[in-house]
Amino acid sequence: MAQDRVIKYKLIAVGGSAGSLEVILKIVGVLPLNEDVALLIIVHRKNDGESILADLISTRTKFVVKEIEDKETILSGHVYIAPADYHVLFENEKMFSLDSSEKVNHSRPSIDVSFESLAEVFGENAIAILLSGANADGAHGISKIKQAGGFTIVQDPESAEVDFMPQQALEQMKPDKILNSAEIAGFLQQLFQ
Amino acid sequence: MEAILVKDEEVELLINELAQRYGYDFTNYARASLRRRINRLITIDRIPSFAELIYRVKNDADYLTHLVEEITVNVTEMFRDPFVFKLIREKVLPVLATHPFIRIWHTGCATGEEVYSMAILLEEANLLRKSLIYATDLNPSVIENIQRGIFPLNRMQQYSENYVLSGGKKDFSSFYTAQYGFAKFNQKLKDKMITATHNLVSDRSFNEFQVIFCRNVLIYFDKVLQDKVLKLFDDSLEKLGFLILGSKESLRFSPIAKKFVQVEKEKIWRKIE
Numbered sequence: 001m002a003q004d005r006v007i008k009y010k011l012i013a014v015g016g017s018a019g020s021l022e023v024i025l026k027i028v029g030v031l032p033l034n035e036d037v038a039l040l041i042i043v044h045r046k047n048d049g050e051s052i053l054a055d056l057i058s059t060r061t062k063f064v065v066k067e068i069e070d071k072e073t074i075l076s077g078h079v080y081i082a083p084a085d086y087h088v089l090f091e092n093e094k095m096f097s098l099d100s101s102e103k104v105n106h107s108r109p110s111i112d113v114s115f116e117s118l119a120e121v122f123g124e125n126a127i128a129i130l131l132s133g134a135n136a137d138g139a140h141g142i143s144k145i146k147q148a149g150g151f152t153i154v155q156d157p158e159s160a161e162v163d164f165m166p167q168q169a170l171e172q173m174k175p176d177k178i179l180n181s182a183e184i185a186g187f188l189q190q191l192f193q
Numbered sequence: 194m195e196a197i198l199v200k201d202e203e204v205e206l207l208i209n210e211l212a213q214r215y216g217y218d219f220t221n222y223a224r225a226s227l228r229r230r231i232n233r234l235i236t237i238d239r240i241p242s243f244a245e246l247i248y249r250v251k252n253d254a255d256y257l258t259h260l261v262e263e264i265t266v267n268v269t270e271m272f273r274d275p276f277v278f279k280l281i282r283e284k285v286l287p288v289l290a291t292h293p294f295i296r297i298w299h300t301g302c303a304t305g306e307e308v309y310s311m312a313i314l315l316e317e318a319n320l321l322r323k324s325l326i327y328a329t330d331l332n333p334s335v336i337e338n339i340q341r342g343i344f345p346l347n348r349m350q351q352y353s354e355n356y357v358l359s360g361g362k363k364d365f366s367s368f369y370t371a372q373y374g375f376a377k378f379n380q381k382l383k384d385k386m387i388t389a390t391h392n393l394v395s396d397r398s399f400n401e402f403q404v405i406f407c408r409n410v411l412i413y414f415d416k417v418l419q420d421k422v423l424k425l426f427d428d429s430l431e432k433l434g435f436l437i438l439g440s441k442e443s444l445r446f447s448p449i450a451k452k453f454v455q456v457e458k459e460k461i462w463r464k465i466e
């Protein structure tokens with residue numbers, strides 16, 4: 001992070017797959033979301049027609065948790081969940097849009113798709129975090145965030161329940177931080193104090 | 194090896210070109226998806242530059258068709274969101290049964306998986322014989338598939354699971370015969386289907402219906418176009434007719450909202466005035 005200049009982070013995006021839920025709940029639990037920043041969570045899962053994930057996450061935070069609907073307005077202090085079977089894109093800094101096109105990396109929602117769009121729209125005002133998973137989704141996207149000047153964190157593969165996803169990312173790029181799950185939560189807590 | 198990325202101005206240039214020369218008006222499409230589709234096309238077709246893309250659009254009619262097909266997303270499945278189809282069985286079919294004649298319109302129906310799903314529901318309720326199902330889409334080549342009634346065999350397992358979740362009681366394979374990696378659906382299902390091209394941006398209402406499906410099309414439009422299209426649906430729906438949208442779409446914020454009530458928590462609305 002540039003020390004000489006204060007960057008205003010407006011959006012934190014967390015991507016994960018197998019084994020990431022624990023970490024996500026930990027992050028959500030401590031994150032002091034304030035007026036300035038919103039959180040987007042992209043996890044691979046089956047479409048069961050229910051919003052179990054949103055309900056689960058709601059139990060860990062006092063912030064509003066929402067599964068994204070078409071053209072949802074992005075409000076700070078909110079936690080947004082990518083809906084099953086849709087890719088989440090950023091129309092601009094204030095609006096999500098959804099896309100039901102082909103799966104990417106066998107996934108919809110795809111972390112790559114959202115991270116690439118995040119890089120284009122938020123550039124250096126984005127933080128991207130890539131967690132445990134058994135698939136290569138997210139590795140390309142997090143490189144794009146890095147290239148666009150955003151802040152990048154990859155879960156330490158050693159600490160990940162499934163190390164493939166963070167490992168793939170580390171083969172493609174050098175993130176700003178490689179942290180275990182407790183450290184990720186702690187780091188964010190500090191950053192937004 | 195990174196592909197080139199189109200710039201915002203280039204997206205606008207292409208949109209202008211398509212509108213002015215070819216009458217495909219994407220002006221009010223949401224830009225994030227449109228830009229991503231154009232980038233994807235450039236990568237897949239190995240187009241070396243934006244200028245080359247424009248050149249092909251201008252000089253190669255087949256390429257133009259291909260481009261329009263690719264930037265409008267045609268991904269679909271049978272009994273997508275099975276619980277919506279369950280609610281259709283429970284709440285919509287009993288109402289339709291009271292009509293002497295049933296007219297249904299699937300807009301943006303893509304390759305027809307949704308249309309066949311509805312035909313199966315109607316057939317099971319013994320209503321297909323008195324129904325007409327209009328299936329329309331912007332892309333002519335996509336809807337050709339509806340008349341063929343052929344879908345990839347490797348998707349059938351998932352469709353069968355969806356069908357069961359929608360409340361289907363039969364053996365799903367009784368609706369088709371398998372041949373050469375394809376599932377050919379029973380002739381009977383398509384006898385009541387009428388296919389045509391219809392562009393929601395520029396074409397008008399052409400009939401009155403009891404049910405209109407428009408699922409996963411509005412997500413590609415901006416609010417202005419969404420409101421315009423919803424008005425078109427209102428004009429094309431009978432009083433007490435049903436409007437069925439995609440699982441993340443809503444008419445809540447549109448001017449027609451006050452004339453409709455939502456049926457339970459699925460994306461089905463009934464026109465009450």
Ligand SMILES: C[S@@+](CC[C@H](N)C(=O)[O-])C[C@H]1O[C@@H](n2cnc3c(N)ncnc32)[C@H](O)[C@@H]1O
Nearest residue numbers: 265266267269301303331392393394408409410
């Ligand atoms: C993602 S598919 C939805 C298919 C199906 N309704 C479903 O939900 O599974 C979107 C469809 O909308 C069509 N479409 C896009 N713009 C349109 C327009 N202006 N008029 C009519 N159809 C349009 C596309 O060609 C595509 O087939």
